[in-house]
Amino acid sequence: MDADTTDLDADEQTSPSTRRAFLTAAAVGGTAIGLGTVPGAGQTEPERIELGGDTPGWVGRAPADIEGETNPTLTLVPGRSYEVVWENVDGQPHNFVVRDGDGEDIVRSEIISEEGATQTVEFEATEAMAEYLCEVHPTTMLGDVSVEEQDTPTPTPDADEEEDTETETETEDDDEDDDDDAEPAFESDLVEEQVGDVASLTLDLGDRDEMRVSIGSEAVNYLTSFTVVDGSDDGEVTIELNTFVAGSGDDPGVSAADEDDEIRDVERELVGIDPSLSSAPYPVEASADGRVVAESLLVLQPRETEGAGAGVAPRRADTTQSEDFAEAVTERRRVAVGDWAVLRVDASGLYATLDEAADLRSDEYGYDLTIEEADVINRSPMGVPLDEIALVTDAENDRFFAAVDSDRFDVDQPYEATFTITDANPYVADGEEESVSASFRTVERTATIDAEEPVSVPTGEVTLSGTTTVAPGTTLTVSATGEGGDEFLKIARPTVEADGAWSASLDFSDVAPGTPVTFEVVGLSDQIEGEVSEE
Incomplete structure (x- = not known):
């Protein structure tokens, strides 16, 4: 199905890979898939982590340092084996997934929906692991994974090893002698x-x-x-x-x-x-x-103030990581509620003094940043205080970003962001100033599916497509739910493309023709009814 074309602009990101190996999952839920199942060296039993699976969030149960926490950070040691045992608390469909920093699945278990059912997932920790989540509820059941090396004592070398060390040291000394003539x-x-x-x-x-x-x-x-x-x-x-x-x-x-x-x-x-x-x-x-x-x-x-632009970044983009955040920003004037609303300023000669958001309004440096309502009649416009603005500098490319969580903005209200450098700055002539601005407005967080009801899908692999208002680079959850005697739940996780389009592949090879099916972009779209057909 063709995706609807909009005026959105973005950097394209690839969908998660489907290449995986098999793991063991015990109790209800059958099989989990992931990478690495061999216990770490010297480790006889995997370390146990216990969680409660509840739609508002994962609840830590064991070990003691995560007990009672919602979506606790799981701190793992690379190469060590772990056993995650979780209970379905609310009877909703859940599973346990571990992903890397690019959103690619490393561990993934089957979805279970029986209240009180438990599932055991075993895997070996790798440094690529970044987060864990429920595939059906990825915005609420989502936590971080921190993989850290564990300090170990340095072994005492035996006599033979000491001899080898002495020989290596002599060789290194010889190499250093060779470099004595190196010129500064x-x-x-x-x-x-x-x-x-x-x-x-x-x-x-x-x-x-x-x-x-x-x-x-x-x-x-x-x-x-x-x-x-x-x-x-x-x-x-x-x-x-x-x-x-x-x-x-x-x-x-x-x-x-x-x-x-x-x-x-x-x-x-x-x-x-x-x-x-x-x-x-x-x-x-x-x-x-x-x-x-x-x-x-x-x-x-000479320094320059060249221009500015409005943009958007996914809600999970980290404003403390300059390079990563800059890559996540897409030029666009429409910002979905919950995403980052971003002002990009192209200017040089600022980065010896622009260290934190408080510097964006400085009499000493002559800087003044305002983000406030536009087109307001008979009242003063509401502005954004500095403590709600995140500053991200990219000095290498002579630009900075001022980011605001768009949850604080009114839907469909236009906003204007302006950055000014006054003559209090030594590089601006007396009586002059430099100013750049950009405008944006917030919109509802929605998605559409390009199909008319009732949808007729064949029994093989089907590609669904649509558009969304959320930031490019965001990962969506697309579900297909079977009803009647042949109940099933199929999930796809497409990434929003540069123009706001998305596409997802679902396989209905194991579904009997005539089975009713409901499609949905979870949390964003209306449900679309359909049926699996023979063609």
């Missing part, structure tokens, strides 16, 4: 950054532990020198220069990217007269034994 060098002889951002310069120290570095010259009225110390013993130090504060004041704005490395003995020989460094080329030199042994050039370009 900057990773790049030209580094470009915008004023107001943090510039990074990586120096390979060769065979040295520390060196003297200078940035600037008399020609640019700025010169700072300092000693870099390789405390991490990796042979290099990455220097970070905060160009916003480096030009004046007490803070030299120089630090080491690695907390084990060190910047010390900073001397500011020339400090610019402007509050912040100007756009210009700044020579960079590394010296040893009184001579220059490595050179680079830091070019600071």
Whole structure:
């Protein structure tokens, strides 16, 4: 069935793989499928986890640290075997599924619906495991899986092992002798950054532990020198220069990217007269034994405010993970209730000062972000307070995202998001300001199935399709329920595509012709009635 085309835009994500191996499931429920069934080395019995399966959420029962918790985090050790025993508490259809970070099934059991029935699922923990859920109720029965290595004592080597260790150490020492002649060098002889951002310069120290570095010259009225110390013993130090504060004041704005490395003995020989460094080329030199042994050039370009756009991200997108969140954002002006409403601002020269949401409204930096109702008549528009805004910076691509949970917005009410930089900022001329904005509106969280009742489906594999208002990248649950004497429940988990379309495959090969069937996008669509036919 063809999907309806809308004006939605998004990054496409692939549906979960169906390739799986078999596991054992005891009691009611029969079989579970997953990866890995061999107990961990030295482990005689799998560790037991007990849960209650209830539509509002999984309830922890054992071990003691999860007892009574709703959707508790399951902390596992990679390579160790586990036995999850859960009871169907409310008589609704449930199963137990473990997925990786991409939404792909690793463990999946059969669906059981008898109240009081129990199911046992055994599996071996892997580092890919990220979450567990009920396939029928994925929005409420959903918890995290944390797979962590367990600290183990270091074994004492026997005499033969000590001899081997000594031989390896001698070999490593020989290799280090071979590197004694390594010359210091900057990773790049030209580094470009915008004023107001943090510039990074990586120096390979060769065979040295520390060196003297200078940035600037008399020609640019700025010169700072300092000693870099390789405390991490990796042979290099990455220097970070905060160009916003480096030009004046007490803070030299120089630090080491690695907390084990060190910047010390900073001397500011020339400090610019402007509050912040100007756009210009700044020579960079590394010296040893009184001579220059490595050179680079830091070019600071003028900063820019280029534009803005409205977007949406799935409700499970993590605003604390910059790269992952940026990939999850789709440009779109319609936001389904519960998804992230996102303002994307394309601007450089902000990321030495834009650290948290509170900085989005700063008299010191000249920043002002407003997200408020639009087209309001005879009253003041309602705005979003800063504590409800999540800031996600992507300095590498000169952009940031301001995200708000759209649950707090009124449905069908237009909103306007505006970011302004005033002349309080040293990079904006007196009496001027830079401003960008984007608008969006919230809509109900719905889905449709592209079919007219009654739907006639063949006994083989069938592809259903439709559209939804929820964010691209969201995983839906599509169900087909058999009625009458041939009861069944079939589930598919399609991912919403770039244009808001979805498609799901269901197999009716084992269903007798004439069996009534009801289709639904769980929690989002109306039910569609149909029948399995011979054709």
